[in-house]
Amino acid sequence: MAKVVFEISHSNWFGKDYKAFDTSFISIGRGYQNDLILFDTHVSNKHLLITQDQDGWIVEDLQSDNGLHINNSAAKVKKAKIKSGDKLTIGRTHLRIFSPEHPIPKTKLIVQTNKFLKRLSTPVNVCSTAIGMLLLYAFETLYHSPKDILIQKLLLSSVGFLFIAVIWAGIWAFVGSVAKHKARFFFQLAISCFFMFCIIPFTNFSSYLGYYANSQTIEGISYIILLGGSIFWLLSSNLLIATNISRKSRLFVSIFIPIALIAIITLSYFAFKDDFNTYPYSNSTLKPPLVRSFPSKSIDSFIKNGSEIFIFNKNELKQQ
Amino acid sequence: MKQIRTNFKFAFKISLANFIILVIFANNSFSNDITDEAKDLYIEHRNSVYQIQIVNNATGKKSTIGSGFQISKDGHIVTNFHVVSSAIHSPEDYRVEFIRSDDTIGSAQILDIDVVHDIAIIKSDPNESSFFHLGNSDIEKGTKIFSMGNPHDLGMTIVEGTYNGLMKESLYKKILFSGSLNPGMSGGPAFNRKGEIIGINVSTAGNQISFLVPVEFLSELFKVAKTKSVTKSLSWDAVIERQLSKNQNDYFNKILSSNWNNLSIGNVEVPGELTSAFKCWGNTPEVQYTLFKSADIFCSNEDVLYLSSNLWTGEMLFRYKWMYSTGLSTFRFYNLYENQFKEKYDYPNAKKKSDVTNFKCQTEFVNINGMDWKIGLCSRNYKKYRSLYDINLSMSSVGEKMEGLMVELVALGVNKTKALDFIYKFIGNIKWQK
Numbered sequence: 001m002a003k004v005v006f007e008i009s010h011s012n013w014f015g016k017d018y019k020a021f022d023t024s025f026i027s028i029g030r031g032y033q034n035d036l037i038l039f040d041t042h043v044s045n046k047h048l049l050i051t052q053d054q055d056g057w058i059v060e061d062l063q064s065d066n067g068l069h070i071n072n073s074a075a076k077v078k079k080a081k082i083k084s085g086d087k088l089t090i091g092r093t094h095l096r097i098f099s100p101e102h103p104i105p106k107t108k109l110i111v112q113t114n115k116f117l118k119r120l121s122t123p124v125n126v127c128s129t130a131i132g133m134l135l136l137y138a139f140e141t142l143y144h145s146p147k148d149i150l151i152q153k154l155l156l157s158s159v160g161f162l163f164i165a166v167i168w169a170g171i172w173a174f175v176g177s178v179a180k181h182k183a184r185f186f187f188q189l190a191i192s193c194f195f196m197f198c199i200i201p202f203t204n205f206s207s208y209l210g211y212y213a214n215s216q217t218i219e220g221i222s223y224i225i226l227l228g229g230s231i232f233w234l235l236s237s238n239l240l241i242a243t244n245i246s247r248k249s250r251l252f253v254s255i256f257i258p259i260a261l262i263a264i265i266t267l268s269y270f271a272f273k274d275d276f277n278t279y280p281y282s283n284s285t286l287k288p289p290l291v292r293s294f295p296s297k298s299i300d301s302f303i304k305n306g307s308e309i310f311i312f313n314k315n316e317l318k319q320q
Numbered sequence: 321m322k323q324i325r326t327n328f329k330f331a332f333k334i335s336l337a338n339f340i341i342l343v344i345f346a347n348n349s350f351s352n353d354i355t356d357e358a359k360d361l362y363i364e365h366r367n368s369v370y371q372i373q374i375v376n377n378a379t380g381k382k383s384t385i386g387s388g389f390q391i392s393k394d395g396h397i398v399t400n401f402h403v404v405s406s407a408i409h410s411p412e413d414y415r416v417e418f419i420r421s422d423d424t425i426g427s428a429q430i431l432d433i434d435v436v437h438d439i440a441i442i443k444s445d446p447n448e449s450s451f452f453h454l455g456n457s458d459i460e461k462g463t464k465i466f467s468m469g470n471p472h473d474l475g476m477t478i479v480e481g482t483y484n485g486l487m488k489e490s491l492y493k494k495i496l497f498s499g500s501l502n503p504g505m506s507g508g509p510a511f512n513r514k515g516e517i518i519g520i521n522v523s524t525a526g527n528q529i530s531f532l533v534p535v536e537f538l539s540e541l542f543k544v545a546k547t548k549s550v551t552k553s554l555s556w557d558a559v560i561e562r563q564l565s566k567n568q569n570d571y572f573n574k575i576l577s578s579n580w581n582n583l584s585i586g587n588v589e590v591p592g593e594l595t596s597a598f599k600c601w602g603n604t605p606e607v608q609y610t611l612f613k614s615a616d617i618f619c620s621n622e623d624v625l626y627l628s629s630n631l632w633t634g635e636m637l638f639r640y641k642w643m644y645s646t647g648l649s650t651f652r653f654y655n656l657y658e659n660q661f662k663e664k665y666d667y668p669n670a671k672k673k674s675d676v677t678n679f680k681c682q683t684e685f686v687n688i689n690g691m692d693w694k695i696g697l698c699s700r701n702y703k704k705y706r707s708l709y710d711i712n713l714s715m716s717s718v719g720e721k722m723e724g725l726m727v728e729l730v731a732l733g734v735n736k737t738k739a740l741d742f743i744y745k746f747i748g749n750i751k752w753q754k
Binding site: 142143144145146147214274276277278279280281282283284285286288295296297298299305306308309310316319 | 609610611612648650651652654655656661664665666668670671672677680682683685686687688692694695696697698699701712714716718719720721724736739740
């Protein structure tokens, strides 16, 4: 649970940004060693230190050049006790400090996003997510095999996937220990296991959807949405736990990376689409006859439509 | 170069003469005692048989060798189309030369071709060499015949063998010659004791099984060719396309009008040997699982038309795979079924972008005689012969939870109308037995 939320605004910016911290000490400044980094040239390298107190916070100016102003007062303050809702001005940046219980909708929102992750990261849930993931991957291996496989072998094959989740969590724990001085490995492990747990049903869902709709486009779109959404959730959760970057930057990074991946895949599809190959690629998904969603055509109308595949344009017929 | 043969995983090695003599290295050569008869014939005809070589203009080196023989005093020389094909497709890069028995070299121009029967007539200047007279191939089985040619560039040889009649089950009439033909003898003459041409050497399946083009096709071509003169500007592509189109049209008319032998696989009645040119083979895969079973049938017409070293056509084949679950859940069964369905025939007949386009496909669910099928239909166009397409029909039954049949049909070098007519008849003949 976050312990403090900052509302950050700047005289030259449009809009406000929110950041939540769950530590008892928060350093603020322009330098990268700070917990809250402000890109404001009028802010000193090490500007403020905020320490949690019993019913509020103590703010302390770390001998900055431009000083600290509280609640629009003209006087420079060296050290003061502040409460939720107070406004701090350093350089040209305005910070409002809120307690998570403060009745402002935006702070509620920030605090709420953490609830699911918080619940996910309890030891019981981390273990059950990891075990669930192991079982799901074991089942997936069995599902693709023509013969029955011993449960031990199946589990062994899915341990590899758990290992991937552990490595991913390890990377973010390292990032966390650098950026926030807190690794929170189990938190990260819960996130990566949950992500890997979700992508299997998502992938299967897409291919079933594509089959019953007889459309590779629908399959592709559904796959992009579900997988893109999962990657977005994974990255934003990892960033939320490991770093103190603002909500805006977090959203930007976690949207940008999946979009960049999709763009690269789309681009490479179009780049290699017209390359010569001797293989007849047609939509070959087959799923059990569970629902009859498609109207079957008659042979006559199939043959009638069939003439479309004999039409090739000049570009396709070019000899070189 | 590779053997031309079907590339299915379960294509059976038992296969007839699908390959061209030039690209095959025969097994141990067979040594005949040279009788005096053969010696006399050799002496009589050696001046009318030539080595044909295709020379690369840039390097001046030969790229292909074969044999040929003279059939008129005007300098008409006969060889195989596949011997001179590179000079036909890229006349700016290759020229045709022939070497006489006294090692002198002459140059020749391509006069006419019959791509379906693999014959080419080339023309050199009129000369004093002796020449062969054309006979006919309607002779008694067992008659002794002789073949001449230049195997592996080792020098002119004469081979004695037996005439074993026309192959009944081939799409294109061929004489079965029991004698050893080897690479380099393509285009050489096969003649009787009187020195009359019976056929032209064309291909081998090794072990004394060799094939000749019957002389009648040559006589027909020569009738037209002798009135022609060499025109350099002629586009051979148009000639080849015309001949291929006519051939596939006749062939498909024959298939469409004939009564097909139906086979049954699993619960399904399917088309089997469409004409006598087709052969079907059954197979149960070596690896069997306890949780599901499968069985295959593979049919093909085993006839190919050689167009160039990168392109052949004319072949048709289809395969069936029946699968049923004996212990898998329907989800697992369909997963395996899907994996099998994803394996498609990888067309080995054209490997170059300059010859064919990519495949264009569409997929539909179709109800055939009461059963739902998922059908993918693909085609690709020949770039030089635009009325012709390679076809892939790949279908899978999707109405049963624990069993299914997959069908893949491959037809090379077909026009659009015939292809669709044929597919219509083919899928209409697939009947799921309740």
